[in-house]
Amino acid sequence: MKSPIAVVVLAAGAGTRMKSALPKVLHSVAGRPMLAHVLAAVARLKPAKIVGVISPGAEAVAKAFAPHPTAVQKKAQGTGDAVKAVLPELRGHSGPVLVVYGDSPLITAASLQRLVEACRKGKASVGVLGFTARDPSPYGRLVVKDGTLERIVESKDANAEEKAIAFSNSGVTCIAGTEIAAFLGALRNDNVKSEFYLTDVVGIARAAGHHAIAVAGEEAEFMGVNSRAELAMAERAMQQRLRSEAMAAGVTMLDPDTVWLSADTRLGSDVTIGPNVRFGPGVTVASNVCINAFCDIEGARIASGAIIGPFARLRPGSDVAEDVHIGNFVELKATRMRRGAKANHLAYLGDSDIGAASNIGAGTIFVNYDGYGKHRTVIGDDVFVGSNSALVAPVKVGKGANVTAGSVITDDVPPGALAFGRARQETKKGRAGPLRAKLQARAAAAKARKGK
Amino acid sequence: MKSPIAVVVLAAGAGTRMKSALPKVLHSVAGRPMLAHVLAAVARLKPAKIVGVISPGAEAVAKAFAPHPTAVQKKAQGTGDAVKAVLPELRGHSGPVLVVYGDSPLITAASLQRLVEACRKGKASVGVLGFTARDPSPYGRLVVKDGTLERIVESKDANAEEKAIAFSNSGVTCIAGTEIAAFLGALRNDNVKSEFYLTDVVGIARAAGHHAIAVAGEEAEFMGVNSRAELAMAERAMQQRLRSEAMAAGVTMLDPDTVWLSADTRLGSDVTIGPNVRFGPGVTVASNVCINAFCDIEGARIASGAIIGPFARLRPGSDVAEDVHIGNFVELKATRMRRGAKANHLAYLGDSDIGAASNIGAGTIFVNYDGYGKHRTVIGDDVFVGSNSALVAPVKVGKGANVTAGSVITDDVPPGALAFGRARQETKKGRAGPLRAKLQARAAAAKARKGK
């Protein structure tokens, strides 16, 4: 039986370059905090234990780790010092200890798994994830000979031969649980910054006769975020990953660079997405759905055959059935539209249930809020709601009923009934001219007053 | 007199990587199916005959070829086999036969024309379009010596010297009509995939003492589409071509990467386009038009001096005259707006004709649909439609008339008349407080019920 894994997630970085009141690892990528991405990736390894390292007072970060425990790194004295802070939590753990970074949201479970497996298989007490850097100059280089990671050379200390190595250190490290306390105890801070570097465990392990290895991952997955510009780069990399996966599964995106997905967005095949569509968290789209340009969709389920947008907004709780049409400048919130229902133009449909094949006219407003409470509008099947109507909730319109255009509906409408709530037209011949003369005079007078 | 051209369009590819129920060549680029782009390009050569090759049962593809005939390739046995399938259709044709690909929407008539002309001029029985590949490794290389295409070497069979050749095979081939049956008859399928490759006609022709040539095109125009990701790349390349042409003709695009054109979009000079504007098929825009950010325009004519958007949607049948203003959250459908008319805010204007200099107030809805039929609204010149009105079609408002704000108009309004269709205001002093207390109590009760 394999020994269980423990994961240490470093999340104590100050993040001062973010210039933010929000802790760095809680900034979002693809609709979820960076830390949540890292936790989701490590969770796929089914570790026995996950422990976070946070800075003093970072309660919001501790909360984001919950139910996993956190340890506080009292002073920012380097990555080695940070891992030391969790040693009490790791007492008794003899399996591999994986050290990952809370500000690297692109890390993949596959690479972490490969590292752990390689350490197990090679009986290595230390393993490091490396990558072939496009520009290795900022990174420590991994010196590997005959399958052994001999040492990690910092860029500034590298000689010409070492500088030519492109295989670079990601910082992600796997350490045998039986040795970690000893290795960390041997770290020294006799360097310019007086910090304890996790990197040094390779040398310490090797000097003590242990085996060390390096395993390759992709550069993109180790991107760390220290500024808003890097956050935007991570977002872009994550979006490209999500878009590629969606297209490979049969989604057409007219311009993939303008489709923003969330980590949990689920899209069926033969879904067509126009330019400029944003998917917030919690969206599921079935096959054969067309989402036109300029839509903003969050917390919504969309069934097969539906046509959405352009310029539609679906807010959380939207549940759109087969063959529903939602057109421009229409907002849905906590609203179910049943099979074949339509709302094609300028409407606010909140807290409602709209029956199959019903038609909601242009300019319709469901008046769901009275200043204190939210109320529901329930529309039966095959109802025709005339344009520019206001339905004052709580209100029900029964199956097969008609609401005439321009009505304010305050009482329930029985099935098959016809409801009016509008004034009769009065037309006064020849009266537009005198009215216009009056309005024109008023405007002239106002202008004259301003001129004074 | 030049002998007439025949064109064979290969469109029998399975397209399994598209993961789509729609045949691959019918997926759209710049608002029209890929196959339509190819047919449009070859049509410019004025060929005597165009023949498509389709897979069994691909009726939708045959329909897209109509009125051109199609031949069915019974089994997917390679490109040479596909062309064989059309030989009966080519019987009696002695001019050049051009073989092109239905999944390569960027092919240009200019390159095809150059190939045909070069074959004619050089008395070549076979001609191939090549291109200098940025990365030639996936392509067959064209070995050209002293103006003769000696052979095409597949990448995997190339020796070091041949691998260094960047001049690559596009697959587009021109074959003398007098020889094509013989050349194709000589193809063999003694290869790993047991397929007949069109490429082999070069060797066959040369062996039989015929002349073969290669003509250069641009790599971009030979981009083939086999997946949604490649479809997105073809779309981008097509968009860049269309945008460049528009800018060269005097169009300002604040951010060209966010303007999506259709193949048939026509834009005048000094048209200014903000970021995020989508042009669907069938749009013509005159000079000196300003289209602000976030517009979606399809099937519309826009005359000089008009100002559109932001957030405007023009649907098919929109006909916008000189100096018309269409503002935010306004939708037009099958609607003519005459010179100087304005609809600046939140309106749905469908199936209508709006007279010159008329003003449509904010929130106006033309109620064009009664659940069964669509009806027209006709507004004369110089009409003032007050805000938040609903005009229930069929209805006419005469020249110089006023409709007061908030009215529902069900009857025609004569010229110069003033029409009301709203209730008189009633104000009840001191009654907001008691109402609020009631609503607040209701909300509290509802909350209490939920809590239970």
Place this chain on the structure above:
Amino acid sequence: MKSPIAVVVLAAGAGTRMKSALPKVLHSVAGRPMLAHVLAAVARLKPAKIVGVISPGAEAVAKAFAPHPTAVQKKAQGTGDAVKAVLPELRGHSGPVLVVYGDSPLITAASLQRLVEACRKGKASVGVLGFTARDPSPYGRLVVKDGTLERIVESKDANAEEKAIAFSNSGVTCIAGTEIAAFLGALRNDNVKSEFYLTDVVGIARAAGHHAIAVAGEEAEFMGVNSRAELAMAERAMQQRLRSEAMAAGVTMLDPDTVWLSADTRLGSDVTIGPNVRFGPGVTVASNVCINAFCDIEGARIASGAIIGPFARLRPGSDVAEDVHIGNFVELKATRMRRGAKANHLAYLGDSDIGAASNIGAGTIFVNYDGYGKHRTVIGDDVFVGSNSALVAPVKVGKGANVTAGSVITDDVPPGALAFGRARQETKKGRAGPLRAKLQARAAAAKARKGK
């Protein structure tokens, strides 16, 4: 004391490739004419004098220079000839004369300052701004030896050694005011185009025993605009500069490539901006503001804690206080919303003042225009305006009042009052069926008429 600087801005270029009725330097980048960017940059040097060179009849350009004087270059005879045109304006000026270009909007004051300082310190009579060109082939090369700019070699005249030089001429030149008349007088036009090149002053100065130097700037800042495509490139470069500055100051942009800023946009820290947001001129956003996707904002002040969009439009004169919420399909114009006020759905709020904590319902329209004049709507604190209401300005709604949904309000509403302006609902049982039958018959008849 330092001798004062004079700046000559060349703006006489024909700009024919722009294909525009608007003079080239008046085309905009980041919401302001290119020339205004150049004038803003040179203004930071606090020059004693700025003089423009324009082409004959370019009054719009002269107006853009005002209050600075302009000189007319009568014929397009080269850059040297253009500067000659301003010599009368420079009479008596003995300090440095800086020559810059009106079509290069990315030039930075820092580089100009460095050039002037280097000329002063090195007692150089001529100084040139150069840059390391990614592809130097189109540019003149700066031949520098021992700190002296020996000569400028045009690309076509360069020998192999000179071709290898990447240090290229930007055209931006600083000439001693005491010498400029003599140097320009010595220019000759015995070249292919019969033009006088400013570049030649380097050779003339050196031949006369003067010192010449070159100072390095960044390639990006010398980008000149001669076509709409180059205008788009300059726009992109400017946007990238503005976005980077914003992110460095603590702004999160989910996709920076889809945020368009104006040169004067001011954004606080911890501002979060979704994809597709356009900032027109005159926008100030405080800290801790969230601007969701698809917003268009111009001439607006947004205070801390506000939440804007998606799909919101703020037009000039919008003044949004702390914790205000503005939702989808809402337009503000010349409107102040006080602390905590909300307008979450489909509304037009023009020429108004909305009190603290007031709630504006979905579909509300402020009817500010009567065809002749604009009028104000004033809403007190803590007012509840029901959905789909129209408030016909001028009108006031007092503190704590309620307007019921669907009302047309034409008279002032006193504080604490409850205002209705809607018809009472009438419900006719069983009448939907007969109405539908009638409508269906009408549609069938219309179809039959069409069919004939």
